[in-house]
Amino acid sequence: MRIAIINRIFSRTAGGAESYAVSIAEELAGRHELHVFAQESNEPVPGVTYHRVFCLGQKPRWLNQLLFALSSWWLTRKGFDVVHSHENTWHGQVQTIHVRPLRYNLLQGKRGWQRAWAWLKVWTSPRLATYVWLEGARFRRARERRIVATSTLLRQECELAYPACRKHLSVITPGTQLQQDTMTRTVARRKLDLPFDVPLLLFVANDYKRKGLDALLKALALLPAEVQLAVAGKPASIPRYEQQARELGLASRVHFLGSLDDLVPAYRAADCLVHPTLEDSFAMVVLEAMSHGLPVVVSGPVHCGISRELQDGREALLLHDPRNSADLARLLRSVLDTSELADHLRQHGLAFAQAHTWERAAIEYEALYQQVLSPDSP
Structure with missing residues (x-):
């Protein structure tokens, strides 16, 4: 045709x-x-x-x-x-x-x-x-x-x-594309100039506000000091969120990567994708993260389209109120602290991605x- x-x-x-x-x-x-x-x-x-x-x-x-x-x-x-x-x-x-x-x-x-x-x-x-x-x-x-x-x-x-x-x-x-990349976490973090030996969360969005970065920064402040965050997406809002990170005492824990032509290193570098979106018709980033074997914490079906196809606790952890930083911090801590849960989410999330x-x-x-x-x- x-x-x-x-x-x-x-x-x-x-x-x-x-x-x-x-x-x-x-x-x-x-x-x-x-x-x-x-x-x-x-x-x-x-x-x-x-x-x-x-x-x-x-x-x-x-x-x-x-x-x-x-x-x-x-x-x-x-x-x-x-x-x-x-x-x-x-x-x-x-x-x-x-x-x-x-x-x-x-x-x-x-x-x-x-x-x-x-x-x-x-x-x-x-x-x-x-x-x-x-x-x-x-x-x-x-x-x-x-x-x-x-x-x-x-x-x-x-x-x-x-x-x-x-x-x-x-x-x-x-x-999503079925992933063949074999890049290691160490190589990925070196490529993006990220610290090697810390738990690392990943947030990917162009509209930082609508996709929930405000709540995520507040949640990060409630997590142990060694937990850090990488933010990928259009750089226009970075100055505002750098200021917010400083006010929360997080300046050294948040890494703004700007727009990336290739997100593979970011997915390979992270321990968990966080997507506390206020409104998303689907959220492709969640599916892409799953295809790279990342456990995911994402807003529930009221706020995010893909969550209507996910089972809470099986393919992902679903956040019922994306503005609730305390609940978000609790879910993130459970993924970072419980390797069995992270492996469970990783396995079933990958199977979901392979079917889409x-x-x-x-x-x-x-x-x-x-x-x-x-x-x-x-």
Whole structure:
């Protein structure tokens, strides 16, 4: 098939949604002719044809999103068997939804004047009106359209926001690569300039606040002094959290690694991944950590999509309130102090990861593409 992939930033380091798009494209590239339409890309997948999409400027973001949708529609309107969009666009027979719908955030649970007030805010704001219109166009009913949510939690939110999409909505969760790397913990820590002989927690996120670093720093202050933390992700928020670490007396115990093109050394260096997220549609980082044999402490199913598929105490330890630093510290201490528990989580987490590969996800997308090409087939 000749497939167009629409993703405004096509790069693994841009975030979870972007990494998902790259990984799916990587699996498909060997079997199909792929064309990627993006404003920014470090061209991470060999064998793919890249097309740069017009960008007037990154701000205001809503205007750039509208211009990107218009430009990518013009470029992909002819010549492709399937157009697959990971962005807020009105075109694309396959639409992958990565984040909670804006309509859900604006309207869920609101009635009467509250709902009317929310709509008034939308239609008096060019920014909100543009996003709501583009999002609505993604969910518009069409015979050949297929909509994909990246977790069961996100699917439920999409159905509540757009009930008419139920028939064309499916779930394809992120996957992971089965790991062949043999890098030792000592080599990994040397590579990242981390201390060799201490218990080391790992936190990976670009949005430090939304993914729970505030609570994690407070939890770290409750753990023994030898326990340290490595933080990987976009560096924009580092000064703020360095200050917070100093105020908590943790300056020497927290290591900010910034953005890493390759997270393998970080996973190999750590003793446990911590993901106390306040909101996550899935949390690919949890699955990746499991594939490297790391025990995981993660927010429960109310806050994190992947946790709906995990058993507490089997594949991971689930944190019911990600703002509760004392509970988080208790769970982390149990993993660090009890080798039997850590081994149990490591074994079952690895088995879970091995059942969720990118190859599996790509095969599911190929089945959707075939449905798009033959929309009347059963």
